[in-house]
């Protein structure tokens with residue numbers, strides 16, 4: 001039995017599947033939907049629960065805001081024994097075709113953050129696992145509402161400084177939404193031989209609204225977060241069933 005130094009979870013508590021999210025309160029919200037739930041640790045921003053979804057045991061861990069801290073979480077979960085990770089996050093939209101309240105399944109992420117540059121060379125892709133992405137997209141469609149799948153971009157900058165935040169460029173390049181940790185998740189998972197996917201609930205328009213007002217605490221966003229949680233749980237049940245078949 002080994003203790004993960006930062007998450008403070010033991011290898012014997014690991015599960016094959018993990019849901020990861022930025023907010024420790026969202027981790028508790030997700031855990032509340034599981035059977036036989038137990039809180040394993042709350043260390044720094046990393047809060048970990050274990051429980052079961054239709055008999056499939058999973059971990060739920062919060063990873064905080066930003067790639068560097070999140071990568072620590074992804075790395076330790078995989079070292080502990082997790083094989084499949086799904087991020088359930090929020091993101092800013094780049095298109096009126098998918099306003100706040102819509103869900104985006106990330107097929108791959110632009111590596112516009114700093115962390116992965118310290119891990120792998122330029123040109124190394126941050127790409128989701130095909131089976132996990134397909135299961136997430138199918139489960140998200142079952143939840144209703146606007147659901148898209150495609151590229152996302154991961155940035156380190158949330159509130160702008162004096163440099164322009166490159167939202168316009170990524171929007172013109174066909175990227176659907178911006179958040180902060182999917183690139184790190186996809187790169188760490190690929191490096192360590194794990195599978196990963198990600199779904200995000202949109203909380204506004206990143207390239208215009210964000211500079212003026214940012215309010216992720218609306219009913220529209222809460223409803224979308226509820227649907228993405230159900231989509232992630234549904235995807236895990238589908239994936240676990242496919243493995244047993």
Ligand SMILES: O=P(O)(O)O[C@H]1O[C@H](CO)[C@@H](O)[C@H]1O
Nearest residue numbers: 021022065089090179180181
């Ligand atoms: O809602 P979460 O999962 O934290 O995701 C998004 O929200 C945070 C910014 O508010 C960043 O972590 C970003 O990636």
Ligand SMILES: O=c1cc[nH]c(=O)[nH]1
Nearest residue numbers: 090091092179180206
């Ligand atoms: O990183 C993020 C997360 C949510 N909404 C945004 O606009 N950006």
